[in-house]
Amino acid sequence: MCTSSTSRPISVCSTCSGPAYAVEAVLIGDDRIPPLHEPLADLLPAPLTWVGAFDGAGGRTVLVSTGRDNTPARRLYEGYGFTWVNDAEVIPGLWVTSCRLTP
Incomplete structure (x- = not known):
């Protein structure tokens, strides 16, 4: 998970994202x-929690x-039990799928 509480998780996220x-x-x-073109400094103040790996929710x-x-x-998420929520066109022609894992 990437948070701004320590520099190590942020460093890992910025290196791989x-x-x-x-x-x-x-x-x-x-x-x-959008995140492909946004600098890390712009992402840090955003209310985000990036989940990169987890053992249960x-x-x-x-x-x-x-x-x-x-x-x-999508296959990776489905393999962990996530279910499809919706597809949304976030900018013209760019579609994003949202999935949910419910305990």
């Missing part, structure tokens, strides 16, 4: 993914989103 979003851009055929509902056409990510 750019390349990860670049791969997703190739998979979905669109590089307009601690009794809470977890919501995730990925590019609608990012089949590997």
